[in-house]
Amino acid sequence: xxxxxxxxxxxxxxxxxxxxxxxxxxxxxxxxxxxxxxxxxxxxxxxxxxxxxxxxxxxxxxxxxxxxxxxxxxxxxxxxxxxxxxxxxxxxxxxxxxxxxxxxxxxxxxxxxxxxxxxxxxxxxxxxxxxxxxxxxxxxxxxxxxxxxxxxxxxxxxxxxxxxxxxxxxxxxxxxxxxxxxxxxxxxxxxxxxxxxxxxxxxxxxxxxxxxxxxxxxxxxxxxxxxxxxxxxxxxxxxxxxxxxxxxxxxxxxxxxxxxxxxxxxxxxxxxxxxxxxxxxxxxxxxxxxxxxxxxxxxxxxxxxxxxxxxxxxxxxxxxx
Amino acid sequence: xxxxxxxxxxxxxxxxxxxxxxxxxxxxxxxxxxxxxxxxxxxxxxxxxxxxxxxxxxxxxxxxxxxxxxxxxxxxxxxxxxxxxxxxxxxxxxxxxxxxxxxxxxxxx
Numbered sequence: 570x571x572x573x574x575x576x577x578x579x580x581x582x583x584x585x586x587x588x589x590x591x592x593x594x595x596x597x598x599x600x601x602x603x604x605x606x607x608x609x610x611x612x613x614x615x616x617x618x619x620x621x622x623x624x625x626x627x628x629x630x631x632x633x634x635x636x637x638x639x640x641x642x643x644x645x646x647x648x649x650x651x652x653x654x655x656x657x658x659x660x661x662x663x664x665x666x667x668x669x670x671x672x673x674x675x676x677x678x679x680x681x682x683x684x685x686x687x688x689x690x691x692x693x694x695x696x697x698x699x700x701x702x703x704x705x706x707x708x709x710x711x712x713x714x715x716x717x718x719x720x721x722x723x724x725x726x727x728x729x730x731x732x733x734x735x736x737x738x739x740x741x742x743x744x745x746x747x748x749x750x751x752x753x754x755x756x757x758x759x760x761x762x763x764x765x766x767x768x769x770x771x772x773x774x775x776x777x778x779x780x781x782x783x784x785x786x787x788x789x790x791x792x793x794x795x796x797x798x799x800x801x802x803x804x805x806x807x808x809x810x811x812x813x814x815x816x817x818x819x820x821x822x823x824x825x826x827x828x829x830x831x832x833x834x835x836x837x838x839x840x841x842x843x844x845x846x847x848x849x850x851x852x853x854x855x856x857x858x859x860x861x862x863x864x865x866x867x868x869x870x871x872x873x874x875x876x877x878x879x880x881x882x883x884x885x886x887x888x889x890x
Numbered sequence: 891x892x893x894x895x896x897x898x899x900x901x902x903x904x905x906x907x908x909x910x911x912x913x914x915x916x917x918x919x920x921x922x923x924x925x926x927x928x929x930x931x932x933x934x935x936x937x938x939x940x941x942x943x944x945x946x947x948x949x950x951x952x953x954x955x956x957x958x959x960x961x962x963x964x965x966x967x968x969x970x971x972x973x974x975x976x977x978x979x980x981x982x983x984x985x986x987x988x989x990x991x992x993x994x995x996x997x998x999x
Contacts, residue, residue, distance in 0.1 A: 605986030606928035608965070612984065618924045636924040656986070673988075708965040708982030717923045720951070721964045791964065 570679070574600045576879055577670055577684035579658045580822075582615025583865045584855025585690030586642035587872030588879075592688075593649035595880045600652045600682065602672060603643075609713045610694045611822060613655060614639035616856075617865060619714050621742060626865050638865075663687070663829045663848045685886070686850045686879045689826070689838065690872060693819035693856040693863070698730065702786040703813075710792025711813045715739045718812070719746045727812035728753055728795055730783055736816035737765040743814065744774040751808065753778045755800060778808070786813060821857050835860060844875040850886075852878050894937035896947040900956040906947060908975035913997065914945040918961075918968045920952050925984035926967045932987045944998060971997055 576592045578585045581603035592599040603613040610616040617623065617635035624632040647653070660675035661668065668687050669680035695713065697703060703711055712718040719742060727747045729740040732754035740750045752769070757779045759766050769775050778797065784805065785796040794809045821837045823830075831839040831847040838846060838858040846853050854875035855868035898906055898916065907914050917933055919926035937946040951958040951966060961970060961977065971979040971994060979997050981990065 605989075606925060606932060606984040607986075608925045608967070608983035612925065612928060614924075614928075618928070636927065708968070709962075710964060712965060713983070714923075714925060714965075717925055717967075718965045720920065720922075720966075791962070 571669075571681065571683050572600075573667065573683050573685075574598070575685045575883060576600070576688060576876075577602065577668075577682055577686075578688040578690060579661075579670070579825075580604065580615070580690035580692055580855065580857070581613050581643070581653070582617065582639070582690060582692045582855055582868060583642065584692070584857075584868040584872035584875070585615075585688070586639070586646050587869040588688045588690060588854060588876040589646035589651040589872075590642070590649060591873050591876030592879065593646055593651040595876070596650075597880065597883070598650055598652070599646075599688075599876075600654065600684075601646070602658050602670065602682075603653050603655055605655060605657050608717060610692065614643070615692045616694075619716055620738075621716050623865065642869075658691075658825060661687070661825055661829065663826075663851055666850060668851065686852070686883055688844075688872075688875045688879055689830075689846070689851065689853045689857055690855040690868075690875070691822040691825070691857045692868075693821045693860075695735075695816065696818050696820055698783055698815055698817065700783055700785055702788070703815075706786055706788060706792050706813075709790060710788060710811055711786060711815075713815075715742055715814050719743050722747045722812045724748050725811040726751070726809065727814065728778075728783075728808060728810045729814045729816060730754075731816035731818070732756060732759045732761060733816065733818070734761045734765050737761045737769045739814050739816050740775050741765075741768055741772060744772055747774065747812070749776060750774055751776050751778055751810065753781050753783060753795075753797060753808075755782050756780065783813075819856065819860075819863070821860070823857060833860075844871060844878050850879075850882060852882075894941060894946065895933065896945065898947045898949045898954070898957075900954040903949065903954070903957045904975075907972040910945050910972075912943055912945050913971055913973045913978065914947055915969055915971050915994070917946070917948045918951050918958060918963045918966050918970070919948055920950060920966055923966050929967055929984045929990075932990065935987060936990065940998070944994075973997065 620635035
């Protein structure tokens with residue numbers, strides 16, 4: 570049986586859960602399709618579930634752990650009547666209202682939920698390098714979760730690939746365990762914020778390998794090294810490391826909406842006039858539509874906007890009837 | 891934690907998995923691992939539903955490095971299914987309930 574809702578929210582990071590808090594307080598009894606457990610950021614709570622100290626979320630003077638922050642968001646929305654389903658949306662039909670959303674079998678005849686309005690906050694997830702042997706060695710030296718796996722690299726040498734804030738955050742976190750962390754970056758300078766750069770440059774355990782790309786991951790049963798290429802001389806060499814952590818950027822989780830919602834060339838959802846998508850009644854917030862700021866606090870802010878936009882839109886629909 | 895899930899240690903591990911009449915799924919976890927916390931309720935559900943067919947146990951890797959090293963665990967959560975005391979299947983990384991059961995189904999009768 571299809572369950573009807575005024576507001577369905579797909580995704581449960583800072584954007585989706587803030588939308589849930591506002592929609593719940595507006596008595597719209599939102600349903601949050603929160604995702605499934607995973608060791609990537611594609612999980613309930615989103616990217617912050619894989620972080621440790623969040624130091625830039627306002628209101629927490631000495632920082633807060635990412636998972637703790639997200640569990641507080643979730644409880645806060647539940648307190649005002651938000652419901653959760655721990656599953657992934659497998660299909661949506663936005664061609665007519667109410668909108669249809671499936672979880673589980675996408676070929677099921679009846680959708681699982683029908684929604685008067687839909688808020689999309691599916692976020693973004695980390696890119697992998699897509700080099701040979703990388704996928705095979707995930708869990709055996711290649712890690713998608715530094716906070717989960719750093720422990721296993723006590724007194725070992727490891728590499729972090731990337732040049733942004735996330736790469737340096739990971740590298741700094743991993744110096745708690747590893748003897749040496751080599752940051753491999755394809756350019757000659759970092760994208761990361763000045764404060765992170767300063768911290769990384771000051772840390773004795775962090776070394777930089779500039780203008781370098783990883784071309785292969787080496788190792789039979791566990792990672793034993795990386796084959797890297799100097800992008801200026803084109804020379805290849807091997808770097809002996811026991812672990813590889815990749816932080817080279819993100820891609821939006823928008824495959825569910827291909828052909829139904831307008832997207833930017835890079836796959837992020839396009840929004841107009843606040844959080845509206847090109848489909849009337851469908852709103853988008855958080856990293857799924859933001860490739861510029863990508864902060865927990867901006868995601869939360871846009872989640873609030875989406876809930877207010879959806880509330881207003883539902884009122885207008887009711888008034889027009 | 892429910893009483894259906896056994897807490898193992900380096901000392902109790904061998905006897906527990908070897909003496910079990912049913913396969914035992916061991917969850918290698920730690921307090922500081924977010925995805926480990928996410929799958930804890932899933933394992934509780936599976937433990938109730940599969941009671942008598944599958945045993946579920948947890949091993950805290952912080953406190954039990956010997957067993958963690960013996961099975962080359964390098965990422966958590968790692969779930970290892972032991973049949974007659976021997977590892978028969980290994981699942982690395984957190985998964986939803988449906989996918990976990992699917993990956994385990996081939997090994998459970």
